[in-house]
Amino acid sequence: MSKFKKKKKGLPAISTASLPDIVFMLLFFFMVSTTMRETDLLIKKPALPVASEVKKLEHKSLVSTIYVGKSKDGKISGDKIQVNDKIIDVKDVPNFIFAERALRKEEEVKFMTTSIKADKEANVGTILDIKEQLRDINALKVSFSTSKGNDISGNF
Amino acid sequence: MARRENGEINAGSMADIAFLLLIFFLVTTTMDVDSGISRKLPEKSQEKPQDVIVKQKNVLDIVVNRNNLILVEGTDFVDVKDIKKIAMDFIDNGGGIGAPKDGKPGEPCDYCQGAKDPNSSDHPSKAIISLQSARGTTYGMYVSIQNEVEKAYNELRSELAKKLYGTTYSQLLKDYKDNPSESLKAKIDNLKGKYPQIISEPEPLK
Numbered sequence: 001m002s003k004f005k006k007k008k009k010g011l012p013a014i015s016t017a018s019l020p021d022i023v024f025m026l027l028f029f030f031m032v033s034t035t036m037r038e039t040d041l042l043i044k045k046p047a048l049p050v051a052s053e054v055k056k057l058e059h060k061s062l063v064s065t066i067y068v069g070k071s072k073d074g075k076i077s078g079d080k081i082q083v084n085d086k087i088i089d090v091k092d093v094p095n096f097i098f099a100e101r102a103l104r105k106e107e108e109v110k111f112m113t114t115s116i117k118a119d120k121e122a123n124v125g126t127i128l129d130i131k132e133q134l135r136d137i138n139a140l141k142v143s144f145s146t147s148k149g150n151d152i153s154g155n156f
Numbered sequence: 157m158a159r160r161e162n163g164e165i166n167a168g169s170m171a172d173i174a175f176l177l178l179i180f181f182l183v184t185t186t187m188d189v190d191s192g193i194s195r196k197l198p199e200k201s202q203e204k205p206q207d208v209i210v211k212q213k214n215v216l217d218i219v220v221n222r223n224n225l226i227l228v229e230g231t232d233f234v235d236v237k238d239i240k241k242i243a244m245d246f247i248d249n250g251g252g253i254g255a256p257k258d259g260k261p262g263e264p265c266d267y268c269q270g271a272k273d274p275n276s277s278d279h280p281s282k283a284i285i286s287l288q289s290a291r292g293t294t295y296g297m298y299v300s301i302q303n304e305v306e307k308a309y310n311e312l313r314s315e316l317a318k319k320l321y322g323t324t325y326s327q328l329l330k331d332y333k334d335n336p337s338e339s340l341k342a343k344i345d346n347l348k349g350k351y352p353q354i355i356s357e358p359e360p361l362k
Contacts, residue, residue: 010162021173028178049296051303053310054191063190068295115190124298125291128360135197143192144299152236152303155296156224 042087043069043080046119049155051146062111064100065145066093068118068126079119079126090126093133117145120155193302213275214282216246218301221361222292226301236300243285243308245270247351252278267316267350280312284354290361305355313347320346 046069057063067082080087083096101109114134118127127144134142218239219227228234228242250268253261265279277283285305289298314325321328321343328347332340 012162012164015165025173025177049299051193051299053193053303053306055194057190057192057194060190065190113194115192118295120294120296120299122295123291124289124293124295125360127295127298128289128291128357131197135200138199140197140199141194142197143190143194144302145190145192146299146303148191152300155300156236156294 040085041067041069041082042072042085043067043082044072044119045069046117047121048117048145048147049120050149050152051144052148052150052152054146054148055143057113057115057143059111059113062104062108063113063115063143064097065115065117066096066130068116068122068130070119070121079122081126081130090129090133093130094137097134097137097139111141112139113141113143114139115143115145193299193306195302210282210284211278213251214277214284215356216243216277216283216285218285218287219361220287220289220293220297220301222290224294224297236297236304239301239304240308240311243305244312246277246285247280247283247308248312249273249276249283250279251276252282254279255281257281267319269315280351284356286356286358288358288361306353309351309353312351316350317343317347 046067065083068079069082071078071080071087081090081093082088083093088096097114101112104112116127116130131142134140217227217229219230221227226234226236226239228239234242247270248268249270249272250265251270251272251274253264256262262279262281268280270276287301287305289301310325317323317325317328325344325347328340328344332344
C-alpha cells in the first residue's frame with residue numbers, strides 16, 4: 001500500500017505541448033490521403049505516350065476520364081475501355097458522359113473536358129470510335145493525356 | 157530492485173516527428189497533374205454538310221498505316237521527326253492569296269517566311285493538314301504526329317510573335333495565364349488568326 005501511494009505522488013503532469021503537433025500530423029495525413037484516392041484500374045495501367053506540346057488540364061472537377069488499355073488478363077486481347085470502376089463498351093461512352101453531366105451544374109457542362117488516358121500500344125481505331133461517340137453527344141472538348149517530355153521516340 | 161524515476165516526457169522531439177512524417181507524405185505522393193494535347197472535335201450537324209472544294213495543293217496529306225509508316229502527300233515515306241519541318245514549310249509557304257475575311261478579298265501572306273512555291277499552300281488561312289490513320293495504328297504514333305503538327309503551329313506563331321512583339325508565343329500564353337489582360341488576349345488572338353490550326357481527320361483506313 002505504501003508503495004502505491006508513493007507512486008501516485010510522483011505522477012508527472014502530461015505535457016500538452018505536443019498536442020498541436022499531433023493534430024497537425026493528423027491533419028496533414030488526412031489532407032494527403034484524401035487526394036490520393038483514384039479509381040482502381042481494372043485494366044493494365046496505361047503507359048501514356050510522351051508529348052512536348054502539352055497543356056495542363058484546368059478545373060479538375062470538370063474533367064471526366066476514360067481509360068483505354070489492355071486487360072489485366074493476358075489471355076484477353078484487344079483494348080478495353082474503363083470509366084469509373086467498370087469496364088464498358090464503346091457504345092456506353094455516351095451514357096457515362098451523360099451521367100457525368102448530371103453531376104455538374106448546368107452552366108458548367110459546356111466547359112467539361114473528356115480526358116482520354118490511353119496506352120501507347122492501344123489501337124487508334126478504339127480511340128477514333130470513342131471520339132465518334134463523343135461527337136455524337138456534343139462532348140467536343142477532348143484531351144489526349146500524355147506525359148511531358150521531349151523524346152518522343154519511345155512512343156512507337 | 158531500483159525504482160525508476162518518473163521523469164517528464166520529453167516533448168521537444170514531437171515537432172520533429174511531425175515534420176518527418178509531413179515530409180515523407182509530401183515526397184511520396186505524386187500529385188497527379190493531368191496534362192495532354194487538347195483538341196476540339198468538329199461538331200456534328202443535323203443536315204448533310206456541304207462539300208467544300210479545296211485545291212489539292214492546299215492540303216497536306218499525312219497517312220499512317222497500321223505498321224506505323226508515315227506517307228506524306230502520297231509519295232514520300234518520312235520519319236515522325238520530319239513532320240514538323242514539312243508541316244512548317246507547307247503552312248508558311250504563302251504562294252498565293254489568303255481566304256477572304258470579313259467580306260474583304262483575300263490578301264497575299266505578308267508575314268510568311270516560306271518559299272512561295274506555287275505548288276504548295278496559298279496562305280496559312282487556307283492550309284489544311286489532313287491526318288488519316290489506320291485503325292491498327294498505335295496510339296503512341298498517333299499522338300506523336302498530333303504533337304509534331306501542334307509543334308509546327310506553335311513554332312510558326314512563336315516566330316511571328318518574336319517579330320511583332322519581341323517575345324515567344326508560349327511566353328505570351330504564360331503571361332496571359334498569370335494576369336489576363338485585354339492587350340495580351342488581342343496579341344494571342346492575332347497570332348492564332350495569322351496561323352489558324354486547320355486539321356482534318358478523315359475516316360480511318362480499314
